[in-house]
Amino acid sequence: MIASLTGVVKRxxxxxxxxxxxxxxxxxxxVGLLGPNGSGKTTLLKVLAGLxxxxxGRVTVLxxxxxxxxxxxxxxxELPFLTAWMTPIGVEKFFRHVFPSFQAERFWELVRLLDVxxxxxxxxxxxxxxxxxxxxxxxxxxxxxxxxxxxxxxDPVSRDRILRSVIAAWRQEVCFVIATHLVAEAxxxxxxxxxxxxxxxxxxxVAEELRxxxxxxxxxxxEVFGDAGLPVA
Amino acid sequence: xDPSSGPIYLQLAREITRxxxxxxxxxxxxxxxxxxxxxxxxxxxxxxxxxxxxxxxxEVACTQRGRGTFVREDVDVDALRRALLKNAASSFWxxxxxxxxxxxxxxxxxxxxxxxxxxxxxx
Numbered sequence: 556m557i558a559s560l561t562g563v564v565k566r567x568x569x570x571x572x573x574x575x576x577x578x579x580x581x582x583x584x585x586v587g588l589l590g591p592n593g594s595g596k597t598t599l600l601k602v603l604a605g606l607x608x609x610x611x612g613r614v615t616v617l618x619x620x621x622x623x624x625x626x627x628x629x630x631x632x633e634l635p636f637l638t639a640w641m642t643p644i645g646v647e648k649f650f651r652h653v654f655p656s657f658q659a660e661r662f663w664e665l666v667r668l669l670d671v672x673x674x675x676x677x678x679x680x681x682x683x684x685x686x687x688x689x690x691x692x693x694x695x696x697x698x699x700x701x702x703x704x705x706x707x708x709x710d711p712v713s714r715d716r717i718l719r720s721v722i723a724a725w726r727q728e729v730c731f732v733i734a735t736h737l738v739a740e741a742x743x744x745x746x747x748x749x750x751x752x753x754x755x756x757x758x759x760x761v762a763e764e765l766r767x768x769x770x771x772x773x774x775x776x777x778e779v780f781g782d783a784g785l786p787v788a
Numbered sequence: 789x790d791p792s793s794g795p796i797y798l799q800l801a802r803e804i805t806r807x808x809x810x811x812x813x814x815x816x817x818x819x820x821x822x823x824x825x826x827x828x829x830x831x832x833x834x835x836x837x838x839x840x841x842x843x844x845x846x847e848v849a850c851t852q853r854g855r856g857t858f859v860r861e862d863v864d865v866d867a868l869r870r871a872l873l874k875n876a877a878s879s880f881w882x883x884x885x886x887x888x889x890x891x892x893x894x895x896x897x898x899x900x901x902x903x904x905x906x907x908x909x910x911x
Contacts, residue, residue, distance in 0.1 A: 583834060719827045725823070725833050743829070744830065745832060766791060766796065772791060
C-alpha cells in the first residue's frame with residue numbers, strides 16, 4: 556500500500572472540511588477524487604501531502620507520516636506556483652536544486668509532449684503555464700502523485716495533452732490521485748473513483764464495476780450530487 | 789470510448805477485434821505496447837492490460853514474456869468478421885423491431901443504403 560487515511564478529521568475554525576475520512580491508496584492505481592467545489596478535495600490532498608495536519612485520525616505514506624516521506628510525494632497545487640520570469644530551462648535548474656529525485660530527461664520529454672514553448676512564464680498562456688507546471692511535477696520521481704484540478708479552466712487541447720502526459724508518466728509502482736470536478740473529461744483515466752461530499756467519502760468504487768452496471772462515472776456522480784455538482788463551464 | 793456504454797475494456801477489445809477483422813492487423817502482428825494504446829485512447833493503462841487479457845481469453849492474442857502481445861497466428865479472422873457482423877445485425881434488428889417493421893423492410897432498407905453508397909462512390 557502507498558498511503559492510507561483512517562478517521563481523518565480536519566477543521567478550519569468552526570468549519571469541518573473533512574469529517575472522518577478512511578481511504579487506502581495502492582500501487583498502480585489512478586484514483587479520481589471527485590466532488591463539487593467545497594467538498595474537501597483540496598484539504599484531503601494537502602493532508603496527504605503533509606501540508607496540513609489532521610485534527611483527528613491518522614495519515615500514513617509508505618508506513619510513515621507524510622512529512623517524513625516528503626521525498627516520496629509529488630504535489631501539484633491548484634493555484635499557479637511558478638514565478639513570472641522562469642523559462643523551462645529555469646524551471647529545470649530550480650527543480651533539480653530543490654528535488655534531488657527530479658529527472659531532467661523526463662522533464663524535457665514531458666515539455667515536448669505537452670508542447671510548452673521555451674518562453675518565460677509571463678509570456679505563456681494559462682494552458683501553457685499549467686502544462687509547464689505539470690511537467691515539472693511529473694518529472695519528480697515519487698511514489699505518490701497528488702494532482703489538484705490539473706484540468707481546471709483549461710482549453711480542450713491542453714486537457715487532452717495533460718491526460719496523455721499523465722498516462723506517459725504512469726508506472727506500475729506508483730499511485731496517482733487526481734482531484735477534479737471535470738468528471739466526463741477524465742473518467743476513462745481512473746481505475747477507481749472516490750466521491751467526496753461535504754467532507755465524507757460518499758462512494759469508493761472501481762470505475763469498470765460501475766460501467767458493468769451500465770453507468771459511467773459521470774452518471775453516478777450526477778446521481779449522487781445532482782446537477783448542482785457539475786461545473787457551469 | 790463511451791463510458792456510459794459498458795466497461796471500457798470490452799469496448800476496446802471490440803475495437804482491436806475490428807482492426808483484425810478489417811486487416812489493419814494481421815495474424816502474428818504485434819499489438820501496440822500498453823502505454824501507447826492507453827495514450828491513444830486516453831484510458832487507464834490497467835484497462836489496456838485487461839483488454840489484452842480478455843483477447844488472450846478469447847484466443848485472439850497471446851503474450852510472450854518480455855516481447856509483448858501478438859495477434860495469434862491461428863486466429864480465425866473470418867469468424868471474427870462474422871461475429872462483428874452478427875453484432876451489428878442484432879442492433880440493426882433491434883431498431884427494426886422497435887419501429888414495428890418487418891424483415892422485408894430491413895432488407896429493403898439495406899439494399900437502398902448499399903445502392904446509395906455505390907452511387908456515391910461512382911459519382
